[in-house]
Amino acid sequence: MNNLDNFRKLNGNIKYLIVSLVLVVVAVFVQKYELRPDDFPVDTGKFSQILYEKEDDIGVRLKEVFNLSSGFVDSSEVNLFEVNEKLNFEELKTKGFTIAIFLNDSLRFWTDNAINIEKQYSKTQLNNNVVKLNNAWYLVKHIHAKNIDAIGLVLIKQKYSFENDYLSNAFHEDFNQPSSIKISLISLSYSFDISDRQGNHLFSLVPVNTISSKNIHWQLIGILYFLSIAFILLFLTKWFRQLSFQQIYPERLIFSIVAFVLFARYLMLEFKYPFQIYSLEFFDPRYFAVSYFYPSLGDFLINAMLILFFIISFFVLFRKGRFVRKLNKKGNLIKYLSVFGFFVVLITFFHIIVNSIESLVLNSSLTLDAYKILEIDVLSLTAYFIIAILIISLIILLDHISFIGKNLLKKRYFFIIFLLALSLFYGFTLVLNFDVSIRSVLYLLSLIPLFFYIHYWSKKYHFSFYIIIIFISSVYVVLFISETMNIKERGKAKVLISKLQTERDLVAEHLLINLEQKIFEDPALEKLVIEKSNEKLEQVSDYLLKKYFRGYFKKYDLNIRICNNYEVSKPANELDNCTKFYKKQVDDYGEKLKNSSFYYLDNNNGRLSYFGSVKYAVEQTDYILYLMLDSKLITSEIGYPDLLIEGNIKNQNSLSEYSYAKYSKNELKTRFGGFPYDLNDKMFDEAKLNYTFLTLNNFDHIVYKSSIDNLIVLSKPKVKSLDLIIAFSYVFVFFILVLFISLSVNNLPSLIYLAQLNIENKLLMSMIFVLALSFIMVGAGTVYYNIQQFGIKNDKNISEKLESVLMGLELEIIDVNIEDSTLYKENVLKLNDLLRKQADVFYTDINLYDFHGSLIASSRPEIFTKGLIGNLMNPEAYKQMKINEKVRYIHQEKVGSLEYTSAYALFRDTDNEKVAYINLPHFTKPGALQKEISNLIVAVINLYVVLFIIVSVVSFFMSNKITQPLRMLQNKFMGVELGKQSEQISYNKKDEIGALVTEYNNMVVKLAENIELLAKTERESAWREMAKQVAHEIKNPLTPMKLSVQFLQRSWLDQDANFEKKLNKYTQALIDQINTLSNIANEFSSFAKMPKPQNELVNLVEKLENAINLFSHEKNIELQSAFNNHEVINIIADNEQISRVFNNLIKNAIQAIPSDRKGKISVDLIKESGFVLVRIEDNGGGILDEQKEKLFTPNFTTKSTGMGMGLPIVREIIENANGKIWFESIVNEGTIFFIKLPEAIPNEDGSYLGLED
Secondary structure, eight states: OOOHHHOOOOOHHHHHHHHHHHHHHHHHHHHTTTTTOOTOOOOHHHHHHHHHHHHHHHHHHHHHHHHHHEEEEEESOOOHHHHHTTHHHHHHHHHHHEEEEEEEEEEEESOOOOSSOOGGGGGOOTTTTOOOSSSSEEEEEEEETEEEEEEEEEEEEESSSOOOOSSOBBBBBTTOTTTTOEEEESSSSSSEEEEEESSSSEEEOOOOOOOOOOOOHHHHHHHHHHHHHHHHHHHHHHHHHHHTTSSEEEEEEEEHHHHHHHHHHHHHHHHSSSSTTGGGGOOOOOOOOOOOSSSSSSHHHHHHHHHHHHHHHHHHTHHHHHHHHHHHOOHHHHHHHHHHHHHHHHHHHHHHHHHHHHHHTTTSSOOOTTTOOGGGOOHHHHHHHHOOOOOOOHHHHHHHHHHHHHSSSHHHHHHHHHHHHHHHHHHHEEEEEEEEOHHHHHHHHHHHHHHIIIIIISSSSHHHHHHHHHHHHHHHHHHHHHHHHHHHHHHHHHHHHHHTTTOOOOOHHOOOOOHHHHHTTOOHHHHHHHHHTTTOOOHHHHHHHHSOOOOGGEEEEEEEEEEEESEOOGGOOOEEHHHHHHHHHHHEEEEEEEESSSSEEEOSSSSOOOEEOOOOETTTEEEEEEEEEOOOSOOOOOOGGGSSOOOOOOHHTTTTTTTEEEEEETEEEEESSSSSSSBGGGTTTTSSSSEEEEEETTTEEEHHHEESSEEEEEEOOOOHHHHHHHHHHHHHHHHHHHHHHHHHHHOOHHHHHHSSOOOHHHHHHHHHHHHHHHHHHHHHHHHHHHEEEEHHHHHHHHHHHHHHHHHHHHHHOOHHHSSSSHHHHHHHHHHHHHHHHHHHHTOOOEEEETSSEEEEEEEHHHHHHHTTTTTTTOOOIIEEEEESSOSSSEEEETTEEEEEEEEEEEEEEEOEEEEEEEEEESSTTTHHHHHHHHEEEEEEHHHHHHHHHHHHHHHHHHHHHHHHHHHHHHHHHTOTTTTTTTOOOOOOOOOOHHHHHHHHHHHHHHHHHHHHHHHHHHHHHHHHHHHHHHHHHHHHHHHHHHHHHHHHHHHHHHTTTTTHHHHHHHHHHHHHHHHHHHHHHHHHHHHOOOOOOOEEEOOOOOOOOHHHHHTTTTTEEEEHHHHHOOOEEEEEEEHHHHHHHHHHHHHHHEEEEETTSSSEEEEEEEEEEEEEEEEEESSSOOOHOOOOOOOOSOOSSSSSSSSOOOOHHHHHHHTTOEEEEEEEEEETTTTEEEEEEEEEOOTTTSOOOTOOO
């Protein structure tokens, strides 16, 4: 049975290895069958199949629309939007479908305005099978009959002129292709051709040579390999612990495995293998990188797991129990020095952990402020998981060292030596000028008393102990991260200030590049420059402002200068050639914009400056127009659509969470953000040259004073105490989840234990569940309600703005008849100018559409000219306005992945005549509503998390208070024993517990009476049974004694010649029988009157070793023992009697083994919570079922010899020591005896309960 038990233990550990191998097998399978190899990155068969299915789908839908529309071919009055009103435009767009209907060569119906479709079919390229329209590649499906053309477009891939956070050149999601693959209408030698069902070439896919690391299968493989590594480490840890319990200890094997793990880790770092793991996002050095050993966040996580593995492995190799036993034989000085050395190791390791966490915070680009819950992503959680693993490593190391200290030191020396080691270590760091965090020292000092209490007094790891550890660690982590983030923030602020010194306006530069060619080629501007020269510069300036520098450029002051070959300019009272002056400005301060002749001027005047020039040659005279754009002194920047910003928007808006101001000569030049800066810099008088850190008005400020006259201030809201409390709540909950997951993975029975909750825990969990559910429902309702209110408020603001715009345009557009195509074409520039003017006034964008849904004019033409939106009105809005005749209509629209609110209204002139449809796309601040909603969600979540923690703590105490009477009853019930006086309960409350107490008290009275009667009956019955047993045992030898005496008497009477010989013979037989009677009397005497045990402190391990040594030389018997590295386990018992117990049980085990088999006996010692379990197992013949109930009955034996009193005496000895004994047996397999004894736990004064002085 010992082998079977070992096999079960091995199976329990092998499950982790099996999980690891399964993960590897799945990863290999995915890589082989799901991931396309590098030399064939496009599955053309699968791609074509998807394309054919989509073609069939659009074909069915197109035919339905065609059939509905074909009945109205001859009717020019019928609007096809009304005919096809049941068509779901949003569903078509989701599938990547667009349908357009042309009647008599004129566009009459469309389902998507993302495409720029010509009004006349004859001018389109839609007769081709595959076309690239303004922003995407499409497959074309065409149905033609009579004078109707029905066009179905299937989106293949987006193709914008540039990309950003909202615009991505990606394939439609159904195709599942990486965006790096390009589309070509020409077949190339290295491309993959896509053909139609007839085999005709449609287009080709041009791939890159590598698989994208963003591929979902690729990432899945990496995750599987990573998890397999984690489970291998878990298996090795479990296996090492199992090996440590064996007598033959494979130290070399364990050391070799640890060395191999280290070597494997080196190979991973050196060759970045498995490369699938290093394709995962958290192995990207952009997020964290500090050294060769810590090149990424993922490597940090692996290193943290290895640190935990090595600590556990070290103490398995170290075998601290044996080490303690050896040191206990040494002198006190050796003990003190050993513990001192361990404490130095502990403090050094703690210092390494602190530096590691600090490095993680300082060298990562992650959000680790836990109160910013919506910014916390998987990478941030990974960082916190790393911190949790490091803290667990520290706790395990501290626990082992505390165990060693407890077994080598007296209580008073434990703290003295620790404080001495701490003082020496940090004194050494001060001498070497190392930074020491007082907060970190206090954290370590707070942990030491907890483990001191556990090892010297409690001896038990209660759940409350883990909660206290998590609580203290959460407080420390939050405060430490906050402090470190503050240091990091200061470094970041310095970088941002250096950027502010050379601040750039990327949107303005983008617009300047687009405007440049138009300005250069404007004949009207050339005429003005030549005619007006410098006489009336305001006319040239007005022209430039009206036509080019409107909208976004309202935040800039425009200054112009016109110079010719002979003119002179006088800046700063210095006479110089005009051209030479501006050339010097460019040479000294200019930085040319990419692909442009405009310059950014870094002239350090506290303002953003851009410079450009236009040269006009007339005969022999050159006229040069110089343009200077300077940001206004105080700007409140309006948000230009993020759609027009190329690249990563977040990186370009790094100052969005700050406020800043620039002062020059004590005057405010420019400012941004929510902090109310003064017009002069007196509030920052404390600032000195270089950097100064100040806190004013709940803002942290970093002030950079480059000179006496120039000053830059960068400000950020100060972290509040409430933010830290919120962060603590999140970290506390996260660490508890880590603990729960660790218990779940490490020990499945712990989950079963948690499922078997007592009433107090059930009550607590019920209260917490109800509270959590209430918080979730109320929080979700609050968020939902406020989101709805935000939407209503937003729609209301847009409606009000729409009314204002309508009134403004009504006064401006008087002479323009939009329905007259000739007039509106002649006045389209005027319309654009009017719309830009209104857009500047009302802080919004404006589009104007005719009654056919075509764009007339726009204040933001870049959106259309760059192909981001088609020149047609949104089909749903057109249907609502045209068919349903709505006065106004507001709904959500989408460009790329950017969603925005779009409002439409009917525009009438002063005569109340219908003129056009006006549209206000709310592009100005696309993130404002989202930010407002996010702030609300964060506030609600943060509030409820804090309340949840508080209420959970209160619920804990409430449940404890509610169940206190039940625990009192439990203790009283546990104290009820036969033969002892049970106390009645005093409880005065009239509730359910009171009724139960009354019944209990009545039961105690009746029980006492019944016990007395039972005891009397049992005594009489016992004596009768004993008399029967004694009579039976005495009767057996008396019969042969009687026969012997009778035989001697007859021989005597018969004068037998051999009488003397027979006398000697039968006398000896009588003596033997008398000895038997004497033994019987002694056995019953021993059982009836056991001597009172002389209790003392007994080392159970020593007693077991003595018993094993006593029988170790038995022939054909193999004795094994497993004490789990325990050297000293004390119990309170009679020293001689407890030895008698083990000698008896081992002797019985030897005698139970049949002669035809090799005997195997194992003695195991298992330390449980407050108890010690001894397990003695043999492979003998076992005990029959009918014998099991009588095994502890006096005078019952399964052997041919003996009186059957051994086991009853053993049981009495164990029970006298407050223990229990029981057995399990299987016939022909063996028997296991279990003995459970309470461990001797010292009181606070060092005495032991139950041990007399």
